[in-house]
Amino acid sequence: MTFQIMTDSTADLSQTYLEQHDITILGMTVTIGNKTYETIGNEALDNATLLAAIKKGETVQTSQINSGQFSEVFKTFAKKNEELLYLAFSSGLSGTYQSAVIARDMVLEEFPEAKIIVLDTLAAASGEGFIVEEVVRLRDAGKSLTETLEILSVLTKRLQSRFMVDDLNHLARGGRIPKAVAVVGTMASIKPLLDVDTEGKLRQVSKVRGKKKAINQLIDKTLEDMDMAYPKVIVSYSGTDEIAQQIKSEIIEKSKITDVDVRPLSPTIVTHTGEGTIALFSIGKIDRS
The missing domain is CATH 3.30.1180.10 (Hypothetical Protein Tm841; Chain: A;domain 3)
Structure with a gap:
């Protein structure tokens, strides 16, 4: 495997796909009233529960992934000296991308030799997932991280x-x-x-x-x-x-x-x-x- 891939729960990728292709994922949270739900894992919020709450007029809101969460994950790859490409939810729709950039810079101060690329997909939902799937295909075909980024510079646009x-x-x-x-x-x-x-x-x-x-x-x-x-x-x-x-x-x-x-x-x-x-x-x- 030439490099590691990471994305977030807004990419609309199934848990099965993520596991099959060894993709690391972080999840945003959704708060309904006073209760906060995760969007990944076995206890993840399902759409039926969410839509029922919306129909009832309950207050719902999302929270972006913070720099601390990113930093913790980035460090695990830095310590193993593994190249990482994080494909982020559009910076035009969330502050998650900026949180990841801040975390990367912090981790690079501690691990200056680490290669952590934070890429703004400028995409949402399955658009983000589309890009992730293309990256998986490229990586599995043996493309290096540098080669993959060159192709992505065209595809994301x-x-x-x-x-x-x-x-x-x-x-x-x-x-x-x-x-x-x-x-x-x-x-x-x-x-x-x-x-x-x-x-x-x-x-x-x-x-x-x-x-x-x-x-x-x-x-x-x-x-x-x-x-x-x-x-x-x-x-x-x-x-x-x-x-x-x-x-x-x-x-x-x-x-x-x-x-x-x-x-x-x-x-x-x-x-x-x-x-x-x-x-x-x-x-x-x-x-x-």
């Missing part, structure tokens, strides 16, 4: 993340989008479509009347912009997977792509999107603009 949510007020309350955008989203049958920009922040890209038209636009735009050197789409959802499975079938029917993976959003993400979120992730032909 070309990652396409498109999504819609049923209730934009969740994102507005968390400061992820302007309140004015959420107001539009409450209008009858108007579905704002969003993506992740070059700074890793959420932005509205269009408004579509009707959920079906919005979904069709998500699919068509994803297929139109895809780089077929990476013929893979991840469809993420919150709540039930019925619509996500329909989208998978439509993508396969409309294209030659057969690698279409459907997976649930993590509780950390669902806290800020609520139920009914649909997101599509792929690698585009050109950099995101």
Whole structure:
């Protein structure tokens, strides 16, 4: 193994996948009322519990991973002289990346020979997971950390993340989008479509009347912009997977792509999107603009 890989719970990767590929993970926490839940491990918060609390109107909030947590893990790799690549949740959406940078610098003062790379994926949810999976593929193919970083310098810019949510007020309350955008989203049958920009922040890209038209636009735009050197789409959802499975079938029917993976959003993400979120992730032909 040429280097070690680390990420966090916002990447929407299953515990099975993480264990199979020897990926270290740290979890953000979600607080519902006065109780704080972990998002990794056997006692991790599940989406059913979270969504039930949101429907009841309970206060829910997330907490980022702090520098102390990062420092503890980074030191374990530094002591073993193992190269580490940490793939971080977008700095445009959380302070987790900055906490990791602070921790890395502290650890390097004690272990100056250590190689700890903290990479801002500028991505969220399965977009972050998409990048992690590509890194696993590169590492398993024998690529060095330096070679992998060169490839990532292209891929992270070309990652396409498109999504819609049923209730934009969740994102507005968390400061992820302007309140004015959420107001539009409450209008009858108007579905704002969003993506992740070059700074890793959420932005509205269009408004579509009707959920079906919005979904069709998500699919068509994803297929139109895809780089077929990476013929893979991840469809993420919150709540039930019925619509996500329909989208998978439509993508396969409309294209030659057969690698279409459907997976649930993590509780950390669902806290800020609520139920009914649909997101599509792929690698585009050109950099995101």
